[in-house]
Amino acid sequence: MKQSGGRGKAPPAPPRRRRLPRHVRHALLWSLLVIVVISGYGGVIASRTAVGQALLAQSFDQFVAATAAFGLVVTDIEVEGRETTDAATVVAALTAARGTPILSVSPTRAKEQLEKLPWVRSATIERRLPGTLFVRLIERRPLAVWQHGGLQQLIDREGAVIPVEDLSRFARLPIVVGDDAAANAGMLIDTLANEPELAARVTAAVRVGGRRWNLRIDDVIDVLLPEENAEAAWSRLAQLERASTLLKRDVQTVDLRLPDRLVLRVNAAPVRETTPARKAHSSGKPA
Structure with a gap:
């Protein structure tokens, strides 16, 4: 209310509101608390019977419909961390389109559905009232192609299989071979990454005896890494390659299993055919 000008008579002070006595206020507060507890307990009891569950579900649906009437509906879906997963697939997993009552979206159920998608490793869903669903994804990153038992499967750093049928677009990834290769591939890739130029030339890695x-x-060219100190052996090979282009020679195998020496096996040189010389005649005349 705006004040008028001049020094006119001051308006009378509004009457003071009478406060309820303290004992009455305490009684009302405790009564409200008892009602809430009894209602919650009744809901728990009712949920143990089929009829009670149906009544609770109906009551919840009516409650959600009422909140939607007050504007608590999905108006925006924000997704963070999505790189490979299709946006429409994320929305379908949420089972929530624009206009859906936001309280009807279960973050727990949406999380379960999203984590069933091939590329999603973990998901977090938040309802940000009045109308935003916020989704944070952590996607799997393809590490290698795992070859075992006649199969080829895409795997991530943890060795988990990413269920992708078409592997053609991952042709540049290294192939790891062996039953336990997937579980140990992450550590191998870390070792190779210490020498990135040489690592780029690795086309496959075979797990031997579950040890190396x-x-x-x-x-x-086959390179035999040792069971222990594989990092040091790999760095030594990279240094030799930079100094003498060792792997660009006619080399078949490089054995790094011995710590104090390097054993090379080279390809056998092709046998050259020689033309037999003509025998000279004593007469000096051609035969």
């Missing part, structure tokens, strides 16, 4: 790796470089 054999690498295939340029799809031609």
Whole structure:
């Protein structure tokens, strides 16, 4: 209310509201608390019977419909961390389109549905009232192609299989071979990443005896890594390659299993055919 000008007579003070006595206020507060507890207990009891569950579900649906009438509906869906998963697939997993009552969206159920998608490792869903659903995804990152038992499967860093049927777009990823190769691939990739130039030439890695790796470089040369100190052996090979282009020679196998030496096996040199010399005649005349 705006004040008028001049020094006119001051308006009378509004009458003071009478406060209820303290004992009355305490009684009302305790009564309200008892009603809430009894209602909650009644809901628990009712949920144990089929009829009670149906009544609770009906009451909840009516409550959600009432909140929608007051504007608590989905108006926006924000997704963070999505790189590979299709946006329409995320919305379908949420089972929530624009206009859906936001309180009808179960974050727990939506999380379960999203984490069933091939590329989603974990998901978090928040209802940000009045109308925003916020989704945070952590997607799987393809690490290698796992070859075992006649199958080829895409795996992530943890060795979990990413259920993708078409592997053609992952042709540049290394192939790891062996029953336990997937579980140990992450550590191997970390070792190779210490020498990125040489790592880019690795086309396959074979797990040997559950203890060590054999690498295939340029799809031609086999490199036998040791069971222990594989990182040091890999760095030593990279240094030799930078200094003398060792792997660009006619090498078949590089054995790094011995810590104090490097054993090379080279391809056998092709046998050259020689033309037999003519025998000279004593007469000096051609035969």
